[in-house]
Every structure is written in C-alpha cells, then in structure tokens.
Amino acid sequence: MSSVRQKREIPGTAVFDGDLAQKGYALNKMCFSFNSADNRAEFQRDEHAYCRKYGLNEEQESVIRNRDVLGLLAAGGNVYYLAKFAGILGLDVQDLGAAQTGMTKDEFKAMLVAAGK
Amino acid sequence: MSSVRQKREIPGTAVFDGDLAQKGYALNKMCFSFNSADNRAEFQRDEHAYCRKYGLNEEQESVIRNRDVLGLLAAGGNVYYLAKFAGILGLDVQDLGAAQTGMTKDEFKAMLVAAGK
C-alpha cells in the first residue's frame, strides 16, 4: 500500500488509522462483541472457538492468548475495544498502563501522581 | 412541535422528513427487518404478533392489515422500507403506483408510457 501523506511520528504512540483498522478488523469486532455479557461468557468458556468464530488470524489469537497488550495494539487492536477484553480479565486501564510501560501498577500510579505536582 | 423553516408544499408528495421519520420509526424498523427471509416468514405466520413485537401503534397495524399504501405513508412509512413489505405481498412498485393513484395497473403503466412520448 502506498500513501501520499507522510505520517507524523509520535514517540511511544500509534494512532488508529486505516492501516491499523484494516489489520485489526476481526480482532476489534470480537472485542466489540464483549459489550454483551453472553458473549463474554461464551469467550470464557472456549477462547479458541470464539477467536475462530470472529476470524482472528494466528498473530491475533496468540496475543489474545498471551494477554499481550502491546502485541494486541500491534495486531491492529483499538484501545477502546481492547478495554472490553481487559474488562473480562478484571484489568483496568492502569493495569494496561503498567503492562505497556513495563512498570508495576504502583509505579505507574505513582508516575501519574507525580505528573500532577 | 414548532419549526423555524416553512416546509415547501409539493402536490401529491410528502418528503420523508424528521416529523414522518419520528412518527414511523417502529413501522419502518419492522419493514427494514423484511430484508431477512426468516423475518418475512415469521411475519406471514402471525402478522399481529410480529407488529406487536416491533411496537407498531394501532394506526400502523391497521394500515399494514389493510395494505393501505397511502395510509402506510401517512403513518410515517418510508417508501424504501415499505417496498420490502410490498415484496412479501408479491407487489411491485407499479402495483403500489396504481394503488396510490386510484388507477388500474394497466392504466398506470399506460400513463408512464405516454409520459415518454
């Protein structure tokens, strides 16, 4: 794929543009389905079958299996939909923040408090 | 409901604006469901139950029951969705045209041919 405009590089940040959206459609559709409690339960009963039902590719199923947050983003996951997957795991956005930055959750929270000083 | 802009009067014609859309939402939602063969069959098995399921009001159910085309439009039906209801009845848009103009279908077709001369 070629593109006319040059993308702006932002450190540690990828915006969810057409390239990512195209790559992540199946993954995001699955995560969007987690708005429904029935779907969340169905996923939890058989993760593999549920991933197949939504047509995830191997990379996507593997990062789902490994709860690999940065991997989920790289596989085209959008954070708004991924947060619903995190909800199933009982994780909040600070758990996700810690996982992505390599900090403990307490360190991540302390960083935020420090930023407010 | 008040409105700032004056509507244009077009003879024999009502555009599907917010007023009609608001009035006809349930009716149109039911007709939109007729894209599915299963739904068409369910409607045909029990029209009354199907109308209830979509929350049609009495006026709407009555014009559905009476296949009253002008009544369906007055009840907020949009012609694009109503055409799917007509499909169930085996009617095409020329049947609808005849029904609305009070002509026979042959008269209606002849009128169109004459307009092309």
Add this chain to the structure above:
Amino acid sequence: MAKIVGGITTSHVPAIGRAIAGNLQQDPYWKPFFDGFPPVHDWLAKVKPDIAVVVYNDHGLNFFLDKMPTFAVGAAPEYQNADEGWGIPTLPPYAGNQALSWHVINELVEKEFDLTTCQEMLVDHAFSLPLKLLWPNEERCPVQTVPVCINTVQYPLPSAKRCFKLGKALGEAIASWDEDLRVVVIGTGGLSHQLDGKRAGFVNKDFDLAFMESLINDPEWATKYSIEELVELTGTQGVELLMWLATRAALPGKVRKVHANYHIPISNTAAGLMVMECAD
C-alpha cells in the same frame, strides 16, 4: 498517479435485476433500455479501468434510520450483495480496494467532509445492477470497487451544491493517489421518478434531458436547485440525480459525451445512461 478515465451514469431499478435473471434483454419492453449498453461496453474495453468508484444510494439494505449517514465511504476488502426483500437474485461479492478507500477517506475528511467510514458494508441493487449492466458477461465484476453512498432516504438530504463539492473533492482525492491505476467513476440513480404518494408515476422528460445536457456543458447547472425544488421537478426518487451530479463533479475539467441513452419507462422510472470521457 491514478488517472480518472471518465464517468458512467445510469439508472438503477430492482426490476432490472429481474429482467437480467429472466433474460428479457430483447423483450420489447426492455430492449430500448438494454440496447443502450453495448456502446458502453465498447468504451470500457477501450479505456480499461482497474477500479470503479461507485456513487450510489442505499435503499434500506446496509443503513437504517438508527444510523443514517449523509455520506458513507466503504473501506472493506469485499462487499456483499444481499437479500433486499423483493426477490431479485443476489449477485457475487465485489472486491474492494482498501488502499484507495483509505486515501479517499483521509483526503475527504481533511477537506471537511464528515464521512461515515464502513469497514464492512452490504451493497444493494443500486451498486450491483449497474456493475452487472456494465460487465454482463463476467461471473464476477472484473474491477475493484470503492463504494460512496449518499443519503436519499431520510431528510434532510445533502444539497445538490454539497454533493457537487463532494464529487469534486472525490475526484481530486482519486487523482492524487500515487498508484498507476485507471479509475472510472460510476453514478447510479434517477432519472425522474416517484414511487410514493398521489403523484406516483411522475416523470419529467424535459428536465431529465436538460439535466443530462448540463453535465457536459454546464456541470453546476443543477446546483442552483434546492432539494425540495429537485423533488418537485423530478419526483421523490428523481432526487437520486445527486449521484450523477457528484459523478460529473469528480471528473476533472471538460468532458466529452461518448454516449447517451434515455428511455421512459422501465418500471416507474425514466431511465438515463451516459458516458463521459475526460478530455486530456
């Protein structure tokens, strides 16, 4: 860079699907309509497009009133046709060109068109039948597609002026795409017809012919009319001429009329057909 080879505008009516399925092309009722197409086939064989950008209006297949976009652009790998409830055969899926779709979306949003983007999208007879009319002998449509859908279901509709601007920006977006592709813009809908109300069956030959002529020599002519005026002049569904207008606006500069056909009636509709080639 991508090149816009020209535009094709045609009516679309579900009954065409039945006529094709029933092989009625030479039936006296249908012959004057289908006979319009061989010259278009010849032109397509000459200009050999890789991609069709199809400007059309959905009739309640993909969009309902819960989420009714003014302008929607598809960005799917493939577009499925589906059951519309009136019993015409479903046609095979259409290949998308996601790279061009996203380029068009990026450019149009940059120019302040407030698009709805569709990474999954059913396409109805307004998309499928014109493509079948243009490529009748191939099992599947041989070009890749980018669907552009304009709301004609729920008022307020975008004005003729706004649709012209959309078409112009669409053409600029296509022309700025940096792959060597040949693009044909296809607009489907109209011409004058009215399905609903006591005025059902209304057509307006004089207006249609003036409108077709205007696309060649005075393309912005129709933008002087409000939507309500267009409905009065062309019928409740005649307003689908917005697709023709946007298509013409997408063609850069002057155009040459390659071919035109006009016939009343097919079903309740005044059927128009036109091929416009970009003058280089």
Add this chain to the structure above:
Amino acid sequence: MAKIVGGITTSHVPAIGRAIAGNLQQDPYWKPFFDGFPPVHDWLAKVKPDIAVVVYNDHGLNFFLDKMPTFAVGAAPEYQNADEGWGIPTLPPYAGNQALSWHVINELVEKEFDLTTCQEMLVDHAFSLPLKLLWPNEERCPVQTVPVCINTVQYPLPSAKRCFKLGKALGEAIASWDEDLRVVVIGTGGLSHQLDGKRAGFVNKDFDLAFMESLINDPEWATKYSIEELVELTGTQGVELLMWLATRAALPGKVRKVHANYHIPISNTAAGLMVMECAD
C-alpha cells in the same frame, strides 16, 4: 427563542462510575475530583436549564467500525445507557427532545455538515457519567437531552478547526429554535491522557491549563493544532478535548468563567472541569 445559558466541560472516565457506585466521593483519591462539582450544582440551580445538548465521544458502545460516523446527532425519544463490558452500573434512560434534535439536524445539514442521524442510540459513560456528576441526587437525569457524538476512535478524526465550526453552527442552530427553552451545552472528554502504547500514562498539565484558559479568552487557540499535534501534546485520548472545543464554540460571544477545577490523576487521566456562562 431558545437561550443558551452556558457550557459545562468535564472529563469522563469509566472509573468515575465505579467511584459513584462505591460512594467513594470523600475517599482521599477521589475527593479532589468530586469536590469540583458542588459549585456546578449551584450554578445549575441558578440557570435552570431545560435541555442539555451533550457533545461527547462514543467508546465502542453504539458505533463500531462498520459504520463509524465523524459527527452523529441523536433524534430519539429516549437514550439507553448499556453494558460497556467493564462492569460499571448501567444508569437509567435519558429523555430526548426530538423537536430540537431535528431542528439541529436540519440546520447543520443546511450548513454542509454531513451528519449521521440516529433515531435510536445507546449512550455510553461519556454521556451518562457527566450527567450523573451534574445531577447526582436525582434518580433520573432531570433535563431532556440531545446527544452530539464526535469520532475519536477511527482516524482520520475531524480537525480541531472542523469541530470548532461544528460547535459554532450547533450554537446558532440552538439559538434559532423558536421555543422558550433554556439550554446548557455539555462537553465531555479529556483532558490529557493516553491509555495505549509505550507512552501510556502521559499527561500534560501545562498544555491542559493553557487550553482551559484559552476557552475563555481566545477560544480558537486550539484550532491551530492538527490532530496529530494534539495527540503528541495531550495523548491519544487527550484528543477528546475536541468536545470541549466544540462546546465552547457553541456558546455565542464572550463567556465568563464561573468555575474551574483541575486534578491529576483520576485513573490515567488529567481531570478538568469548567463552567462557562454566556455574557448577555
């Protein structure tokens, strides 16, 4: 004629829902956030709005990537909150005002905003929690609502400049409505925060404070930034400040800052709150 009494802008975060459900308003972590609201309650008691026009962004409850609108406006009799998948309690439905919705839709489409209209629409925490923060003691939200949703999920997003124009046209539409109603515009989102990527946890206090100040004295200040610049300055979700910008733009003429609060962090977010009253 309708009168815009002012605007309220506030952050929205699902965790606020958990804090409310758990009665944590006086908990040391949450107190600096919740303590911002009593002055807003006092102001609302004074200006007594009948209707709230709520500018917010959906987080994947009502809209998915198959039909992702740039700008969507609700026109439903009632809006339901629903399960978003992260376990916060669902709040009772919100009454719509369909007449004002349609008036706004008609006016905005007339001014070439290519809206998606929603005659049925689920509203997520970005809509429900701010209203709960503003009217905490009532079982159901006591004002009628008109939801206006701006895409922050799928790029390209509308530019800050376009969102400002939308807000301005929205304000003009409200002000031209011929019922004697008092309208408050509410913008929810931001301020700086980033949930995703290695830069997760990023906030930018200096920018946030400058942005808040700009809304009072130099409301178009933020429109000089591109979306990418805003993401760099405020984080991937900080771009939700577009809701604040559109809200300010909807307020005619000069505004007086009635109240402001700013606190880092709630969850991963720099929480801002501001009340702007229209100077008459």
